[in-house]
Amino acid sequence: MRRFLLATLLLASCSKSGAPDLQISDAWARETVAGQTATAAYMTIDNRGPGDERLTGVQAAAPAKAMLHASESSGGVSRMREMGAGLALPSRTAMQLKHGSTHVMITGLAGPLREGDTMKLRLTFDKSAPRDVDVPVGARGR
Amino acid sequence: MQRIRIVLWLLVALAMAAFAFLMLRPVQETPTQPESLALSSIGGPFTLTGSDGKPFSNASIAGKPYAIFFGFTNCPDVCPLTLGRMVKLRNALQAGDRPFEILFVTVDPERDGPAEVGKYAELFDSPVTGLTGSSAQIEKVKKQFGIFSQKVPDSSGGYSVDHTSTVLLFDRKGDFSGTIAPEEADSAALAKLKQISA
Numbered sequence: 001m002r003r004f005l006l007a008t009l010l011l012a013s014c015s016k017s018g019a020p021d022l023q024i025s026d027a028w029a030r031e032t033v034a035g036q037t038a039t040a041a042y043m044t045i046d047n048r049g050p051g052d053e054r055l056t057g058v059q060a061a062a063p064a065k066a067m068l069h070a071s072e073s074s075g076g077v078s079r080m081r082e083m084g085a086g087l088a089l090p091s092r093t094a095m096q097l098k099h100g101s102t103h104v105m106i107t108g109l110a111g112p113l114r115e116g117d118t119m120k121l122r123l124t125f126d127k128s129a130p131r132d133v134d135v136p137v138g139a140r141g142r
Numbered sequence: 143m144q145r146i147r148i149v150l151w152l153l154v155a156l157a158m159a160a161f162a163f164l165m166l167r168p169v170q171e172t173p174t175q176p177e178s179l180a181l182s183s184i185g186g187p188f189t190l191t192g193s194d195g196k197p198f199s200n201a202s203i204a205g206k207p208y209a210i211f212f213g214f215t216n217c218p219d220v221c222p223l224t225l226g227r228m229v230k231l232r233n234a235l236q237a238g239d240r241p242f243e244i245l246f247v248t249v250d251p252e253r254d255g256p257a258e259v260g261k262y263a264e265l266f267d268s269p270v271t272g273l274t275g276s277s278a279q280i281e282k283v284k285k286q287f288g289i290f291s292q293k294v295p296d297s298s299g300g301y302s303v304d305h306t307s308t309v310l311l312f313d314r315k316g317d318f319s320g321t322i323a324p325e326e327a328d329s330a331a332l333a334k335l336k337q338i339s340a
Contacts, residue, residue: 030222033262036215038216038218039218040218067296071220073323076290076306077290077304077306078220080294080304099219099223100324103219107296108298
């Protein structure tokens with residue numbers, strides 16, 4: 001009985017292997033001013049499928065580069081770190097890429113992004129096919 | 143038997159008193175000011191460079207309360223979030239309150255010259271003063287205001303900067319009044335801002 005329980009626990013802690021079903025919504029990137037070469041993009045990635053998924057990378061149109069970053073603030077100090085292992089997208093969970101948390105950091109912008117523009121980002125995943133996302137540029141102080 | 147019962151009841155009363163004392167004693171406020179600096183010594187006279195390339199000193203804002211935040215213009219998330227919040231809170235002040243100045247000082251003077259900090263400050267559709275300076279000036283001001291910053295390389299060949307995320311508040315006499323931390327509720331932050339704006 002104890003062995004059975006242990007096996008069940010182990011199974012439960014493993015990733016769910018069904019097909020992920022991703023819905024991406026509320027994407028936006030922050031407007032920049034002339035001379036500013038970096039910005040951040042945010043979105044919600046909802047995995048409605050029975051299987052777990054992982055966002056493994058983000059690409060922006062050259063010359064810009066995109067990275068998955070995590071901001072955190074502790075002990076009064078703000079830090080931004082690249083998420084080398086990507087972002088887990090558990091089954092039936094909506095993950096928000098938002099302010100002060102996980103976000104897409106975009107560097108090397110050739111020119112300013114204006115409100116109303118759209119930038120393209122390609123998201124790559126562990127299991128699902130890459131997804132191209134149109135990201136509207138949102139208001140400045142938003 | 144009677145004596146034992148009395149002693150037991152006394153013990154219960156003692157335990158209840160101790161519990162009440164623990165629950166009701168005033169909670170010690172954790173100090174929010176930057177560490178290793180005496181309260182009164184935070185801030186003081188400074189000279190930096192404004193977005194027009196001209197010197198900007200504490201005399202430029204004499205008699206005005208101010209909120210000062212240290213960041214960098216390639217900071218895409220925490221810095222605009224913090225400055226946007228300060229603008230929002232300033233807009234929430236009442237008519238009788240004296241609006242405070244918002245100063246943004248770069249901790250990345252190598253990349254952020256007067257033009258960069260000036261344009262960055264324009265992001266907020268409300269007066270925010272972007273300031274830079276020589277590396278020596280920035281280091282001096284960081285020390286004066288108890289600010290930490292450290293460059294961290296990233297995979298794109300560039301670097302990010304870890305930095306103090308706390309906003310420091312000064313009253314119209316230029317005296318340090320308090321801080322606003324990112325995790326603090328807007329209502330608490332607004333109460334502190336009203337204090338310097340009174």
